Amino acid sequence: MGAAAERPSCVVLLGAPGSGKGTQAALLAGELGVPAVSTGDMLRQAVADSSPLGGQVERLLAAGELVDDRTMARVVEERLQQPDAARGFILDGYPRTRVQADDLEAILGRRSRCLDAVVRLAVPEAELIARALGRKRADDDEKVVRRRLEVYRRRTAPLVEYYREQGLLREVDGHQPVEAVAASVRQALAEGNGWC
Ligand code: AP5
Numbered sequence: 001m002g003a004a005a006e007r008p009s010c011v012v013l014l015g016a017p018g019s020g021k022g023t024q025a026a027l028l029a030g031e032l033g034v035p036a037v038s039t040g041d042m043l044r045q046a047v048a049d050s051s052p053l054g055g056q057v058e059r060l061l062a063a064g065e066l067v068d069d070r071t072m073a074r075v076v077e078e079r080l081q082q083p084d085a086a087r088g089f090i091l092d093g094y095p096r097t098r099v100q101a102d103d104l105e106a107i108l109g110r111r112s113r114c115l116d117a118v119v120r121l122a123v124p125e126a127e128l129i130a131r132a133l134g135r136k137r138a139d140d141d142e143k144v145v146r147r148r149l150e151v152y153r154r155r156t157a158p159l160v161e162y163y164r165e166q167g168l169l170r171e172v173d174g175h176q177p178v179e180a181v182a183a184s185v186r187q188a189l190a191e192g193n194g195w196c
Contacts, residue, residue, distance in 0.1 A: 017149060017152060036090045118168045122175070124175060
């Protein structure tokens with residue numbers, strides 16, 4: 001099989017708030033020629049547009065709480081149906097619960113696709129808080145950041161084991177300079193064996 005055929009195209013980036021998912025998703029998307037799909041960006045855009053979805057989720061984003069799984073499944077399925085995602089995607093921020101992981105599998109199954117890999121970015125908590133507080137997004141005040149971390153630990157972190165059991169997990173040290181993390185992500189994907 002040629003190198004191009006082995007390139008992963010359906011990838012999930014998993015990690016705590018501030019672990020660098022968005023940063024690495026953009027770099028990897030450019031490299032693989034597939035879109036970075038950030039559920040956080042889509043929800044923030046909906047709020048900025050004052051759309052019905054935005055009205056529904058605004059309070060939850062501001063509080064650092066998760067949007068319900070059913071709404072997220074609809075948002076993600078609509079996004080993955082866009083032509084630019086026909087060849088694949090880098091998912092940043094989805095799935096975040098076990099139900100969302102099942103929903104993603106169903107969404108991909110309806111398109112005869114499956115995940116190639118789930119890359120986990122591991123970063124110490126003190127660094128996560130420092131990054132978020134240094135950025136000053138609307139949901140980056142300390143109380144909300146700590147709540148987002150708590151929600152991550154309780155609802156999302158169990159997906160690490162889930163995807164490890166599936167043989168899809170690739171672990172990357174996210175506590176390095178951006179370019180070094182990107183190189184580690186590339187290496188982790190090259191070493192992977194979960195291609196469809
Ligand atoms: P979302 O936008 O996904 O936020 P998050 O998970 O809290 O992640 P962040 O965007 O804070 O961090 P990141 O890991 O992307 O890191 P980034 O690259 O930005 O979600 C926001 C909200 O939307 C949620 O709280 C929830 O309400 C809702 N939501 C979204 N998806 C949902 C879902 N599936 N289900 C339910 N609700 C959902 O980097 C962070 C900072 O660190 C930046 O300043 C960056 O420049 C810097 N940085 C990045 N990498 C490095 C590095 N290697 N070294 C130093 N600094 C770095």
